[in-house]
Each structure stands twice: as structure tokens, then as C-alpha cells.
Amino acid sequence: MAAMEHSMGKEEKVKERLSVTDRYYKRKYKIGKTEDQDVCVLAHSNRVCIITLAPSHPVVAKKKKVTSVSFDVSEANRLDNKVSGKGKKGAQWLKTASELCKIECEDGENYIFPAGLPAQLIEINENLVHSPCLLTEKPHTEGYIAIVLPKLKEYDYVMKRLSTEEAFKQARPDIT
Numbered sequence: 001m002a003a004m005e006h007s008m009g010k011e012e013k014v015k016e017r018l019s020v021t022d023r024y025y026k027r028k029y030k031i032g033k034t035e036d037q038d039v040c041v042l043a044h045s046n047r048v049c050i051i052t053l054a055p056s057h058p059v060v061a062k063k064k065k066v067t068s069v070s071f072d073v074s075e076a077n078r079l080d081n082k083v084s085g086k087g088k089k090g091a092q093w094l095k096t097a098s099e100l101c102k103i104e105c106e107d108g109e110n111y112i113f114p115a116g117l118p119a120q121l122i123e124i125n126e127n128l129v130h131s132p133c134l135l136t137e138k139p140h141t142e143g144y145i146a147i148v149l150p151k152l153k154e155y156d157y158v159m160k161r162l163s164t165e166e167a168f169k170q171a172r173p174d175i176t
Helices: 002-017 020-024 155-161 165-171
Strands: 026-030 039-043 049-053 066-070 092-094 099-105 110-114 119-124 146-149
Touching: 026 165
Parallel strands: none
Antiparallel strands: 026 039, 039 049, 049 146, 066 099, 092 119, 099 110, 119 146
């Protein structure tokens, strides 16, 4: 009996160490034609999604030094997104290929990062403008790119089109 209580205590401690995103969000992936188009979507049961860099994205995989993140992309300045109220009035609508940001690295490489799914843009992580290193240091927590909200009627369809973690690992076997 004491051994069972001891093992349960260890499980609770492990749960305590997990981040909020690891505890409450399910990882889904939009696998692009190349690794720099891979998107990780952290989906919550309330259908709010967090957009982050996938582990296969060169910025994360090669631990590149990010010098700047710009949300002023070809379509619009994502920082101008102002959302209000229950109906999320004023939110910019994104398509799967909509550009969220431009990531510039110290080695001269630039990456245009796509949304990965059709949704309303609820929030952009403005901290990345001042601390772009969060993209590589904490890509799934403080280094998230955006919070989005897919249409209620399309949510199940959109989630089914995204890859599971197992399918992602099969598609990108060289990523741990």
C-alpha cells in the first residue's frame, strides 16, 4: 500500500512539473512541403489554439539565434489586430497559408511563418518583438507566436486535417 502511495506521489510531482501547454493542450501539426513551413498547433478542448514553431522548423531544430521577429507582413500588420467582446469583433481572419510573422536569424536566413489553419487571430505574442530568443528557448510556452480561434462549425474538420504527433514523427523521423 505504501509503495502504491509512493508511486502516485511521483506521478503527481511529474504532473506538477509539466507546463500548462503540456497539461491542457493537444499537439497537432500542419506539415509543410519543407521543414520551414511546419506549424505546431496546440489545441485546447475549448477550441482555442496556440500557434508555435514545430520541432522540425530550422529555427528550433538547429537552435538558430533569432535577431528579430516582425509581424508586419505582406497582408497586414498583425500587431494592429484589436479584438473585443465575446464575439471577438475586429479579429483578423487567417487562412492556412496566411503569413503571421517574419523571423530573421543571425546567419542571414529569413523565414515567413504561416498560420497553419483557418481561424480568427485573437492575440499575437508581442514579447517576441523585444525578446526574439524566446522562439528557440521556450517555443511551446512563452515563445508562442499567436493565439487563434477556428470557426466553431469548422473546428472538427480543421483538427482532422492536422497531423497527430505520431504522424508528424513519421513524416519528420530525424526530429526528436
